[in-house]
Amino acid sequence: MFSHKFVAALAVGAGLTTSTLAQSTPEPMKASFMLAGIEKSITQSASLDAGRIAAFHRPASACTNPCIAPLAAAAGVQTVGEREVISFVANVVTKGEGLLIDSRNPQDRAAGYIAASVNVPTDLVAPDNPFMADIMQAMGARSFEGTLNYSDAMPLVIFDDGPSTSDAPALIARLIAAGYPASKLSYYRGGMLVWTALGLNTEDAKS
């Protein structure tokens, strides 16, 4: 009895130690990768531009109640942070094996987005879009006799403007409703707001 508790405590302790060590790494984040023949990089700037962060702040009236997204988007969907997003982009997206999904509408996305992300507006993944199956197939689902099979669907990391908006949780809910396996979905809750607040670079249509 006692030994069981001890082992469990040890395991938790070990987990904490690793993450503490990882977070105390001093150097800024940087990742360079090739995407569709173009070299891209994610860099962290030492100084912050308040105006850039403000561009991703959505007024409280723009979100559904409550105005703060839950930590977990849905059961079985992992919530991830910036390190996981960067490593996902550098190791999975670059190989064409996964997608970083920007769930905002194109107007909001125009303010800037994470390099290597693709825009799949939440509004488009709706039963009233007759072309929804095409989007699902583009994400790796296979169509067989009119039904979609998601066993080969790609892992997705989904984000929006940040914790004060609910585009990403809504998209995740719709994907799961359509049959996308929750285990293939991750939610980057920080979104554009936290991304820029950390000084990480963005791209926009002009760049």
Place this chain on the structure above:
Amino acid sequence: MIRSVVGLFIFAVLLCGYIVLRPSDNGRPAAVETTEVTRAQTDSILGPVPDAIAPIEVVAAVQAPVRNTAPGLALTTDRSQMDETAANVLAGLGLNVERNQTAGDSDEMLEMTASVLSGIGAITGQTFNASGKPPAAESALELLVVQALKEGQNDAYINTLVNEAAKAGEISVPDILVTSEGDVDTAVLLNSIITQAQIAAGGAEPAVPNVTSGEGVEVRVVQRATEAEQYRFYTVNKGDSLGSIAVKFYGNVNKFGRIFEANRQILSSPNAIQVGQRLSIPNV
């Protein structure tokens, strides 16, 4: 015993030889039946044509001295759908036509979906050949017809224009518009444009005509215990295209697929239609 077996064998060989070597109906030279059908009948197939576009004189094309002996082979064809082609022509004329009968905003959905797909494709390196393709650019055929209609040209002129361009390899035509003579059935294309314009203007879809008689039409009624089943057949005449036959029997060129599917055994492709072929016409 042996004699009769050998006799039967020789008979069988002769019979096979006859079947293989007998003159094929389809291979008959077109000149034999020149007087059988006039093009005016095709016009009646299309039903009343609004005044804006006069009935087409296809006579010129039919009487053209040089004939393709291998119909369909000389023309570049594609699988483009008539409703799409007609919609593009109307759009070229400045008329807005819903490409789909789904919700009114489906064009916007289609456009957004197309941009999503191209975004994903840019990352994964795949291209998606799905229905979410971006609206196709106007084809050379559509541009040609739009230009001629804008100039106010009559149908005979457009027909000659399209046929000349098709034979010169300048344009690709929808395969269902290729007639048994290897010409382009411009009448069906123009008819389809008019029909679509009428639907766009709030008109009803063309009714399905009940064709039970006429040149080449054959109706067989099989009496069953409880009901009589009606089977229709149609023998291809000169100048027919799969599109014009679909208009004749279904009132709608886009229903050609039913006829094509029902006659897959004799039609290798929608443009391989030949005079004398007996097509089964499925009931709607």
